[in-house]
Amino acid sequence: MMKRIVVSAVLMLMVVLGANAEEQQKFSPEKFQADLEQFITNEAGLTTEEAAKFFPLYREMQQKQRVVYNKMRELFKIPSDEAASKRAIQRRDQYELELKQIAQTYHNKFLRVVSATKVYKTIIAEDQFHRRAFRNFGAGGHRGGPRR
Numbered sequence: 001m002m003k004r005i006v007v008s009a010v011l012m013l014m015v016v017l018g019a020n021a022e023e024q025q026k027f028s029p030e031k032f033q034a035d036l037e038q039f040i041t042n043e044a045g046l047t048t049e050e051a052a053k054f055f056p057l058y059r060e061m062q063q064k065q066r067v068v069y070n071k072m073r074e075l076f077k078i079p080s081d082e083a084a085s086k087r088a089i090q091r092r093d094q095y096e097l098e099l100k101q102i103a104q105t106y107h108n109k110f111l112r113v114v115s116a117t118k119v120y121k122t123i124i125a126e127d128q129f130h131r132r133a134f135r136n137f138g139a140g141g142h143r144g145g146p147r148r
């Protein structure tokens with residue numbers, strides 16, 4: 001679970017920094033999002049109606065998580081002393097708890113619009129997409145989504 005949070009945090013950071021790296025790689029946040037949603041739809045077996053109910057909630061969750069990821073970016077600077085290091089650890093822990101609370105809140109909202117099995121499949125699909133996108137991005141082959 002912690003690995004998932006770290007991978008998600010790194011990927012969100014890459015999305016934020018993607019615009020700065022545009023001259024190196026043609027990263028499109030819009031294409032990334034569209035590819036992610038298509039991948040989740042396919043992997044979870046969402047119908048058109050289910051996707052229409054699910055993705056507005058999913059995007060809302062992502063926006064709230066993005067706020068926390070932006071706060072976490074401040075923690076990438078190495079603290080100058082023990083007290084600052086301790087505060088950074090405590091803040092990081094608090095942010096990670098906040099991310100889990102957001103996810104839990106939205107997982108419950110998702111359960112109101114699609115079956116539990118499909119919610120679970122969306123969670124797994126999101127993890128798979130991010131893992132593959134991260135691997136492709138690291139290999140210089142990222143163009144907006146994972147290759148199968």
